[in-house]
Amino acid sequence: MHNGTSHNPSLLQSLGYIGVKTERFDEWSAFAKDLLGMQVDRPSKRNISLRVDDHAQRLFIEDGRDENVSVTGWEVADANALAKLAAKLSDAGQEVSLEPRIIAEQRRVSELISAKDPLGNRLEFFHGPEQATSPFVAGRALSGFRTGQLGLGHAVLTAENLDAVMPFYTDLLGFRLSDYALRPFKAYFFHLNSRHHSFAIVETGVNGFHHLMVELNSLDDIGQAYDLAHLEENRIGVTLGRHTNDFMTSFYARTPSGFMVEYGWGGRSIDPANWQPFECDYGPSFWGHERSWLGPEKRAEALQLRLDAAALGRRAPDFVRGNK
Ligand SMILES: [Fe+2]
Numbered sequence: 001m002h003n004g005t006s007h008n009p010s011l012l013q014s015l016g017y018i019g020v021k022t023e024r025f026d027e028w029s030a031f032a033k034d035l036l037g038m039q040v041d042r043p044s045k046r047n048i049s050l051r052v053d054d055h056a057q058r059l060f061i062e063d064g065r066d067e068n069v070s071v072t073g074w075e076v077a078d079a080n081a082l083a084k085l086a087a088k089l090s091d092a093g094q095e096v097s098l099e100p101r102i103i104a105e106q107r108r109v110s111e112l113i114s115a116k117d118p119l120g121n122r123l124e125f126f127h128g129p130e131q132a133t134s135p136f137v138a139g140r141a142l143s144g145f146r147t148g149q150l151g152l153g154h155a156v157l158t159a160e161n162l163d164a165v166m167p168f169y170t171d172l173l174g175f176r177l178s179d180y181a182l183r184p185f186k187a188y189f190f191h192l193n194s195r196h197h198s199f200a201i202v203e204t205g206v207n208g209f210h211h212l213m214v215e216l217n218s219l220d221d222i223g224q225a226y227d228l229a230h231l232e233e234n235r236i237g238v239t240l241g242r243h244t245n246d247f248m249t250s251f252y253a254r255t256p257s258g259f260m261v262e263y264g265w266g267g268r269s270i271d272p273a274n275w276q277p278f279e280c281d282y283g284p285s286f287w288g289h290e291r292s293w294l295g296p297e298k299r300a301e302a303l304q305l306r307l308d309a310a311a312l313g314r315r316a317p318d319f320v321r322g323n324k
Pocket of ligand 1: 154156211213262
């Protein structure tokens with residue numbers, strides 16, 4: 001595994017976009033605008049495009065019965081990097097497709113290729129995201145989303161068995177391990193840039209998409225969304241809390257499709273060139289984050305880990321926003 005000293009950057013730079021297949025367009029439109037505060041463009045009844053920054057599109061929602069994330073899109077530097085990645089994947093026996101112009105136009109990028117991970121999750125790799133011609137206008141009053149070179153946020157998958165899928169992400173795609181936990185569930189966290197993790201995978205016994213994290217510039221954006229989420233029954237999937245590894249203060253909202261969006265603030269910036277991965281053996285949260293998706297035994301274990309962390313006075317460093 002990565003020894004932390006020989007820094008070998010991935011061809012991937014950041015999480016660029018995600019796509020969702022759903023039949024619940026009205027719910028998605030209201031959820032994205034009124035709770036998450038994204039900018040909603042709905043060119044037709046069954047087609048929604050979402051913005052969070054100066055990219056023309058960061059999420060797209062299309063017609064389908066899956067009620068799930070249909071694709072995660074990862075940004076590379078340029079056409080040369082994309083060609084290198086395509087060659088690397090196909091040399092390793094992976095099926096790679098160069099997507100036609102019409103798909104690139106839908107994704108609002110210059111060029112993209114697609115592949116599948118060993119679990120069948122669709123991945124796209126692209127360069128040249130289209131820049132919007134108008135400033136970002138939030139769906140509700142908020143301070144703004146923290147993106148830039150950190151990308152859209154992070155994507156987290158669940159897996160029946162991590163061993164079957166991890167080499168694809170580490171050896172082929174070049175995701176670098178940030179840290180990992182074995183209790184109360186196995187979870188591995190990976191970075192591509194100074195965001196502590198752009199990708200993670202959790203062993204839950206089921207293959208699927210767990211959550212997309214988006215980060216806001218102000219803690220109050222999170223608190224105000226939390227109040228709004230409380231107005232709706234079953235909207236909150238994980239209560240407000242603070243993570244031990246990326247220091248994110250967040251809650252998780254259930255999307256209309258069932259997977260979750262983590263709505264966070266205060267994520268740490270790491271230095272990928274000097275980062276040393278380690279086992280995080282004191283649980284995933286300093287406090288809070290009661291997880292509705294965990295069974296009662298694991299929830300009890302998670303609570304005990306939090307109480308232990310509290311008894312030991314574990315806490316995140318004082319928050320200082322660097323400019324990374
Ligand atoms: Fe997360």
